[in-house]
Amino acid sequence: MADAVRIGIGGPVGSGKTRLIECLLPLMVEAGLRAAVITNDLVTLEDAERVRRSGLIDPELVVGVETGACPHTAIREDPSANLDRAERLEREHGPLDVILIESGGDNLAATFTADLVDYWMYVIDTAAGDDIPRKRGLGVIQADLLIVNKIDLAQYVGADLDRMRSDVAEVRPARPSLFTNLADGESAAAVFGELQHAVLFDRREGR
Amino acid sequence: MLHIQELLGGATESRCAGRIVERLTVTSDEATKRRLRRTTDGGTDVAVDLPRGSFLAHGAVLHEDAARIIVIERTPERALVIRFDPAAPAAALLRSALLIGHAFGNQHTPLEIRDDAVVVPLTTSESVARTTVDMLSLDTVEVSIEEARVACATPLTAGHGHGSPADPAGPHVHE
Numbered sequence: 001m002a003d004a005v006r007i008g009i010g011g012p013v014g015s016g017k018t019r020l021i022e023c024l025l026p027l028m029v030e031a032g033l034r035a036a037v038i039t040n041d042l043v044t045l046e047d048a049e050r051v052r053r054s055g056l057i058d059p060e061l062v063v064g065v066e067t068g069a070c071p072h073t074a075i076r077e078d079p080s081a082n083l084d085r086a087e088r089l090e091r092e093h094g095p096l097d098v099i100l101i102e103s104g105g106d107n108l109a110a111t112f113t114a115d116l117v118d119y120w121m122y123v124i125d126t127a128a129g130d131d132i133p134r135k136r137g138l139g140v141i142q143a144d145l146l147i148v149n150k151i152d153l154a155q156y157v158g159a160d161l162d163r164m165r166s167d168v169a170e171v172r173p174a175r176p177s178l179f180t181n182l183a184d185g186e187s188a189a190a191v192f193g194e195l196q197h198a199v200l201f202d203r204r205e206g207r
Numbered sequence: 208m209l210h211i212q213e214l215l216g217g218a219t220e221s222r223c224a225g226r227i228v229e230r231l232t233v234t235s236d237e238a239t240k241r242r243l244r245r246t247t248d249g250g251t252d253v254a255v256d257l258p259r260g261s262f263l264a265h266g267a268v269l270h271e272d273a274a275r276i277i278v279i280e281r282t283p284e285r286a287l288v289i290r291f292d293p294a295a296p297a298a299a300l301l302r303s304a305l306l307i308g309h310a311f312g313n314q315h316t317p318l319e320i321r322d323d324a325v326v327v328p329l330t331t332s333e334s335v336a337r338t339t340v341d342m343l344s345l346d347t348v349e350v351s352i353e354e355a356r357v358a359c360a361t362p363l364t365a366g367h368g369h370g371s372p373a374d375p376a377g378p379h380v381h382e
Contacts (some may be wrong), residue, residue, distance in 0.1 A: 003258075003259060005242065076315070077315060114239035114240055114241075115239075118240065118241055118242040119240075119242060138330050141330075142236055197244060198244045199242050199244065201208065201210070201242075201244065201254045201256065202208075
């Protein structure tokens with residue numbers, strides 16, 4: 001693969017974007033894929049530090065972007081800071097198979113430009129409100145993969161998971177979605193399986 | 208899995224005549240993707256794996272063999288169509304065009320600019336999209352909601368066009 005496949009992760013604050021990265025990294029290592037991570041935060045490098053300290057990845061392969069403004073501007077209107085980091089990672093640490101680009105937590109309308117990523121996921125939190133899918137946010141509708149996370153919390157907050165499933169099917173008739181509890185291993189494997197199929201094309205070491 | 212690493216021109220070229228056509232449908236927002244895994248209407252599993260900056264135009268040929276070709280087809284999308292009245296004075300048309308461009312530009316809404324119309328694929332409800340134009344109180348345009356194929360030849364005009372193949376200044380190069 002000449003260029004690293006760039007995969008975006010968007011979604012509101014606290015929905016599980018960084019957690020998803022922590023779940024995917026071991027699976028990528030296992031598949032023989034060399035991954036790097038770019039995280040976007042408003043005014044700190046909190047998420048980058050968290051991933052660096054995770055022990056799941058060479059800390060040099062994790063870089064942070066401080067967007068200083070609405071996070072969506074750095075993944076859509078002007079992705080130059082993220083493009084610069086991605087190109088630098090490939091130049092200084094390549095060859096890489098995958099670069100995961102995590103957006104800062106943002107609103108439901110946030111989307112990634114195709115100039116920056118080849119594929120993007122949007123993560124929402126079941127416990128943040130079971131009406132989120134039917135609000136038809138552009139992120140929810142246009143993402144290549146929607147991840148409805150923390151379904152284990154539905155019972156504690158009175159979220160109607162069946163209603164969420166039917167709303168998701170209605171607003172995303174042709175695009176895949178997964179309902180996950182990233183605290184278990186099965187959900188992460190399901191997400192990685194979808195990435196392998198849809199954008200990595202079942203890539204494994206030596207192929 | 209059929210692995211596509213280059214585009215082979217347009218389906219209207221004569222060498223394609225008489226072959227079975229399989230279609231791979233993509234929406235306007237997917238047309239700028241360089242990697243895509245899809246099944247054609249003929250059941251072929253296709254992995255599109257193109258260089259960065261590629262564009263999946265309506266009618267682009269992904270694959271050809273002795274019997275068939277596989278062609279990109281743009282999905283018709285629900286869109287707000289703003290048609291300009293050709294009989295209106297030039298100054299009034301110019302003013303309308305500027306106001307419409309300003310209004311949708313403020314929303315960072317991807318849209319298509321045609322010779323006599325602006326086509327905005329709906330990302331909101333029909334009423335919200337209509338309101339954006341109605342608020343301008345223009346008597347030089349006619350607004351309708353239609354099923355339209357957009358971004359057939361070039362990507363939609365987006366907020367900034369950073370590095371976009373449609374950017375007349377050419378792709379932005381990062382040193």
